Amino acid sequence: MIELIDIGKVFKNKDVETKALSNINLTVSQGEFISIMGPSGCGKSSLLNIIGLIDSPTSGMYLLNRKLVSNITERDRTSQRKNNFAFIFQSFNLIDDLTVLENIELPLVYQKIPQVERLRSVNEVLERFNLKHRAGYFPNELSGGQQQLVAVARAVIARPKVILADEPTGNLDSTHGEDIIQELVKLNESGTTIIMVTHSLMQAQRSHRIIHLFDGHVVTETFSRSINHF
């Protein structure tokens, strides 16, 4: 489903060039659950952004559903994004001016789902994530962990084909973190492809495959099942 061939990403800031990614080759098939691990600044978020069509690579090819998407127009990207991906950001990226309910509802609004249906889905998700009593709150009235939950809820609501999660449990205590992972596993079992960045080996082991990044390179790929065997 996702095929990255020789992907590279270079950030240019005035005179300084930062090589965030180089020669990344990666294939993700539908229904897979993949973890990405690596030290801070190794390019995990950058990779996720490229996969999610949020950023474009500076070199290499990206095939999504066998179509080349590394250099299509922004308009096409928007629709590809809308049809395939949902994001859970490292820094939440909730909209400050909207309530919890409105934030979660937003992807459905842009998918033109009628309001009644929208509200039903939102309520269901709020229930699932135990956020019902916070529905009318604004993001900055929530704790970091609660914001993370909202971000997760927003990602799952539209039943996307692929969920890209950048440290989805980074701000949660271990029980709540576990809940989130449970949720992701469940979604994966029902067919959603999941790519998750994490620092926790425990969590990574719940996935099918772990990609280790170092300094913008893929160092190793391990299959978690084999790790389990050790």
Added chain:
Amino acid sequence: MVTLLQRLSRVLLIIFNFRMRNFLIVALRNLLRNKEYFFINVFGLAVGMACAIMVMVYVWEQSKFDTFHPASERLCRVYLDSKLGGLESKVAVTSPMFANGLKKYVPEIEQSCRIFKNDRDIPVLIPVSTLLDRRTLLYVDSTFFDIFGFKLIEGDPKTCLNKPRSIVLSQSVAKLLFPGGALGKIITVENDKRWTVTGIVEDCPANSHLNYKSLVSISSVVLPDMGWTSLYLYTYYRFKKGTDLNEPATSPYLGLSAIEDKLLKGFLLEAGDDLEKSMGLTIKEMNEKDEYFVLRLQRVSDIHLYSHLKYENTQNVNIQTLLIIAGISILIILIACINYANLSIARLAGRVREIGIRKILGSQRRELSLQLLAESLTISFISLFFALVIVEIVYPNTILTQQIPGSDIQSLLFKLSPIIFCITFFTGVIAGIYPAFYILRFSPATILSHQKVFSTGGKGFRGLLVIIQFVFSLVIIFSTSTIYRQLRYVQQIGVGFQRDKLLVIQNIVGLEGDTNDFRSHLMELKNVESVSYSNAVPGKVLGMQSVQNGKDRTSNLMMYMMQTDSLFFQTYGMKIAQGSFNLVKYKTKDTMDVIVNEEAVKYLGLKNPIGSTIYRKIGDTSTHCLIIKGVVSNFNFESLHTRIQPLIIFSGGMEKIKFATIRFSGTITDRDIKRVKEHLEKAYPKIPFFQFSMNEGLGEYYKEEKSTGEVAVVFSFFAIFIACMGLYSLLALTTVFRTKEIGIRKVLGAGIKELVMLLSKEIFKLISIAGLIALPISFLLSYYWLDRFAYHVSLNLANYLFVFIAVFIVAVFTIYRQLWHTINSDPGDSLRFE
């Protein structure tokens, strides 16, 4: 006081010590990062201050008119204030007898001077053929140079004007007529009269209401009438030192001062009988009817700002317009301040993290706000520098500049420097005080939980700033557009006749009885449709006369009189309301047909005007009976400031004809005028004709309106410009804060269309609220200004809507310019925005 000084020194310490080292580095980096906003701040404040300074200089100069005369605090002009026949009137002209005739009743008068202006231009034959413009040719008493402070460059100020046929030329005229020195030379004018140049005077300074180019001794001209009640020239008195001009009269009457009372008593002793005769009723009867006729004094130095009498010597400035201009300049500064405050608060929100960190590092909240204040003061003084540069460059090249000797802009600026300093200081304080308080409000906790500042209700707060900007922009743009529309209206429409395509030839007195011949000559020319004669034309009307209503012979009414031929109405394209335009001069010896305007019908209270009669006394013995034959629709024969007055038009003998009006079939071109001129010069080589287009002639009435109006419009454009700039930068800044939000929305699937809709809807909401707030303010302001015109454009919602939509488009454009990139590029870039 001591604590205040201590505080001040602490502020200075902070500015120059703490701030210099630490804050300035950060501030500079900020400024460099936000070059655009720094530029907008400094530029906005600089332009605002430049406007204010220029207006201040302008107002200052306007208020210093005629103050250069010796003893100007004792120098007055007499004017007449009356209410006769129900019509109130204040006229600047007096009888020639006033100057010397009243001295014996008012011993306080030290010196007097009369100034007379002819009502036509005087043709000069030798040394060059030219015209002495009636507006700048003054016939004056020999005391002129004693009373007024104009500098005589050559000649003897005491004697140069005391002989008949003496003329004193201004420098520029002298140079024009006699390049090789003028003193003692002879000027030959019409009828081969010879005037001797007895002096050269400086060109009239622009800050005098006496706008002369040449001065002729008054004894050179035969004054039209020496009666005490014929009013046609200006009288000036200088009073003795120590005279209290404000002392009220012992028996209060219409607020006259003691001196005015004395003048009036003297006048009534001399001229009471004349007055009663010309009014047709006694002083006693007049008082019983609550009518009056008094003499009043006005200081010469007050004339330019406050005097709006009939037959003013020159158009005076209207204090109201001056106030509006001053108001606009204050507004400009305020807008610049608000721009500044808005921008710095918006920027503060972006710097909250920095402030939070400084807070942790131990800086006090109070110090932070003092820093902000210091920053705004610094910026306002930087702006002052640029403002002065702008003033230096712009001021000398604008209509604001007056040709006043010894008043170059530098010395004026120097004179006004304390005020300028104050303006700058307060601008800095006003601009900085709000951001300073804003930061004071934060508790340390809120500063660190950085989202709170601009986020919770941040939308509302941002919205408030934007609304304030919108309100200012709307009010200013709408008010300016009203001023502009009114100025156009005044110049173009609504005079009650078709003012285009009319060419007036004046000074046709020399024609004598040859009028039919003259007309046929003109009719031969191309494009000429009709020619009409009259003794007055719109804009140049004769005075009022006393008449009696036919039904009530004891009534005393004042009406304007005008003499025309029957072609007049057709030529001017006036509409007939009733009756016909066919006039017969004399039916019997003392009966004649007249046409009145609609206002006269109202004034006379006539139900069926056609056939009604009016009586008009001719001299002491005979009375003319005027029979109304037709009613002409009202037309403006004075200016749009004044209501249309009752008017009687009769067909007269051609002896008194002064004007010929030509209607052309198309717009008058220079070729047409040239053709007329050449034709007339060939046919009547002896008569120097002088022509003007009706449009131009009427324009003269609105010269003051035009110039102060233009000033107002120019400044309003500055204001609009600054307001738009503020709007632009504020919107730009607030949209920068939304870059991230737009990125998120894009990631969640929002397309370009949705984003555009979202932003448009929000800005529309804000501008609608602003529109509702600005509506009453704009209408009130505009109404205040329009109120002084008897005829003015109406204030309607359609215009307001137009302005509203224009502002909306500018706003939307601003936002899209700012966000277009974000909308069209990878959301990754915007998501990293912090």
